[in-house]
Amino acid sequence: MSSPFELIDSHCHLNYDYDGKSAGELVSEAGAAGVSALVAISVEIESHGEVVAISEKFANVFHTVGLHPHEGMHWKASDADYIRQAARHPKCRGIGELGLDYHYESSPRHQQLAALRAQLDLAIELEQPIVVHSREAEDDLLPELTRYAQSVKAGNPVGVIHCFTGTKAFGQACLDLGFYISFSGILTFKNAEDLRDAARAYPLERILVETDSPFLAPIPYRGKKGEPRMVFETAKKLAEVKGLSFEEVAKVTTANSKRLFRLP
Numbered sequence: 001m002s003s004p005f006e007l008i009d010s011h012c013h014l015n016y017d018y019d020g021k022s023a024g025e026l027v028s029e030a031g032a033a034g035v036s037a038l039v040a041i042s043v044e045i046e047s048h049g050e051v052v053a054i055s056e057k058f059a060n061v062f063h064t065v066g067l068h069p070h071e072g073m074h075w076k077a078s079d080a081d082y083i084r085q086a087a088r089h090p091k092c093r094g095i096g097e098l099g100l101d102y103h104y105e106s107s108p109r110h111q112q113l114a115a116l117r118a119q120l121d122l123a124i125e126l127e128q129p130i131v132v133h134s135r136e137a138e139d140d141l142l143p144e145l146t147r148y149a150q151s152v153k154a155g156n157p158v159g160v161i162h163c164f165t166g167t168k169a170f171g172q173a174c175l176d177l178g179f180y181i182s183f184s185g186i187l188t189f190k191n192a193e194d195l196r197d198a199a200r201a202y203p204l205e206r207i208l209v210e211t212d213s214p215f216l217a218p219i220p221y222r223g224k225k226g227e228p229r230m231v232f233e234t235a236k237k238l239a240e241v242k243g244l245s246f247e248e249v250a251k252v253t254t255a256n257s258k259r260l261f262r263l264p
Contacts, residue, residue, distance in 0.1 A: 005250040006036045007235055008257040009228040010182055011097075011131065011162045011210035014040045014061065015050035018214050018225050023054045026213075027061060030228035036060060036254070037263055038228050041097050041131060041162075043068035045079050048086060055091045062261060063089075064131055066096040067115050072107035075115035080122060087126045093261040095123040096131030097162065100144075103135045113140065120148040123159070129260055130159035132179070138170045149177035157260045163212045168198045175206055180260055182208035185218030185226060188237045196241045204242060204252045208260070209234045 009030065014023045030038060040063045042051045048065055055063040065086040067075055086092060098119045100112050107115075123130045130148070134141050149158050158178035163186065164171060171181050181202055186192050199207070211218075211234070213226035218233035239249040257263065 005034050005247060006254050007034055007209065007231050007250050008254050008263070009035050009038045009211050009213070009231045010160065010208040010257045010261070011041050011184075012038055012213045012228050013043070013215075014038070014054045014228075015047060016214050018227065021227075023057070026228055027058050030231075031060070033229040033232060035228055035231060037062065037257070039064065039093065039257070039261055042066055043097050044071045044074070045082055048082075052086070052089060052091075062091045062093045062263060064094040064096050065089075065092055066094075066098045066119055066131070068097050069099050069101040069112045069116065069133055070104065070106035072112035072115040074107075075111065075118065080118055083119070083122050084126065087122075087128055093128070093263070094131050094159070095119055095126065095128045096159075097133050098130060099133035099135075100137035100141045101133060101135040102137040102140075109140070113144075116141075116144055120144060124148065124151045127153060127156050129157040132159055132161045133163070134161055134166055134170075138166055142170065142173055145174065145177060145179070149179070152178070157262070160208055160260060162210060163216070164198070165195060168194070168201065171198050171202060175202060180206050180208050180256060182210045183234055183238060184210050184212045185216040185221075185230065185234050187234050187241070188218040190219075196237075199238060199241050204244065204249065205256065207238070207253055208257050209238060209253050
């Protein structure tokens, strides 16, 4: 049964494993639920072609290009040339997923920083918004985002802090720089009251919703693979937290995603 409301999953990984479910099935089921568009996020250069192939196959799927901080150790000069070329694709709508992750430190911090700075410079050059991954690295990340945001051409979208789990102060600092804040299924988790407090405080006009699928399935789907259709649970929780109608949250977050990613 289709929904009378429209939502956009602003961050999903459609080229990952979904226990045999195809990208086509994910997109179709999301559409039936009322998800009008999906942004398929790239995390490494090697698999970027898979993301593009999915984006090209479905009219309502768009994509990004970039290197996740986990992959920072693999950054090389030729990657910049690849991103420049890939960003010309008519459905490429952002640079990322980039950022810093000091929780897992899958790549050494200095290499994460080098990859981040290179990609921020590319985003400025290419006039594309960025998709930011931030985990336990706010002190190092905020100065980099500040330098970047101050260099973005006036009128161009700055970017989004995806799957926000940071401190309330960090989120506000990012909002002040022009970023959007995106909430995932974590917003529905029982132990996420601090996150709900942040969502309550931030203006709806600067908020997106996402699944980060196949990760972080929201309640009531915990223990299952996350899927784009589940973005409705995050939007419902956001409406509850902010004391707004679901219709208002759907309308505004969808408009925000369209504005950030320049979606039709």
